[in-house]
Amino acid sequence: MESRFAEPSVLILVSLASGPKHGYALIKDIEEVAGATLGPGTLYGALSRLEQRGLIEALPAEERRRPYRITAAGAEAVQAYLEHVRQVAAVGLRRLGAAHA
Template structure:
């Protein structure tokens, strides 16, 4: 299975895109808005579309038929598995960090 770590410096934008698409299929602008609502920061088009391209290459997302001029994307089964694995990894890491802070 593809891990998001394989995307290098694009791993955080990729994670945010996968989280956005976990709810429903979206086109780029809708993803930008959803990510901005989640994080308080709107990814720029270069960051967003670079991460989308890499996610497509790894078959974690796929493009759906165009809607007018918009290109919607959806999460693949492989993408859902990768997202779940990454979120569990982050939860374990955060849990350990918080526990260590509490005993410091």
């Protein structure tokens, strides 16, 4: 079973947590970190939604590439989400361990 359940928005926020990136750099970082491949339509749709919600912001273009960075609100939101996922994962793993013991 593949472990690719994370939403593109979460993957983008996690990637941007290490610093600003443009689209191609986001795609490559997400592939490396999560083993997930985001197509351009998925990536840019998610970037647009994240920007509208104030979780990321576009920086001035560098040559023909537009980098994005996570905002304070985005960092806070992804941290809260990841802490929640960690709690759910801990319960799930305990339950699986008990069921297979």
